[in-house]
Amino acid sequence: MFYRKLNKKLDYDPYYRKLNSRMDYCIDTPSGLRGMIYYDVNVDSDSFASYIPEDSKIRWSLVEINTSIPVHVDLDVKCSINFYLKTDRCVTHFYEMRHDVDTKNLSDDVENALFFHDYFKKVDKFIAKIGDIVLLDVTKPHSVKSFFDSDVIDRKFLSLQIKDKSFEQVSEHLINRGLIDG
16 A cells, blocks of 8 residues: 545644745746745644654655656655645556566666656556645655646645654554544
8 A cells, every 4th residue: 555545634724834945856947946845844733743653753844846746755754644735636646666677777776766657557546635634655656747738736735754654654553543444
């Protein structure tokens, strides 16, 4: 399993304060920067306490995406819980390595977080709607694409990035809290 939708919706506009840009994966185009930007953010942690496993190393981010994002994994994070504020008709695909292609030249370097699409086959997907809360295994290759031919999208979500607990551990925590159906 690559993701789990929570049985609870974000039915309010959470308080958060956008701080500085921490990192971006963007290219400069004639129409401006295109890609994904991670911002440090302050959130009302008490509102989200039930989502966070005890003694977890976490980081909150506000993520803004304005174009399709190619196949990648998230570095330095084991899983994330995304609280979708804007979704703009996008699908998140998950992939597994294809076994029928020659991958001997594919780098094992962890710093190489982007992958050649041809090396992977789609194995799962989900469509987030505004208010959805989704646990993702971001160690698995995934991408974000628009429903339409256009690469221009408008997607924004708060991301609770968990650095030291696996997708399975966090999934079990959320089941025990009644936030994911077992």
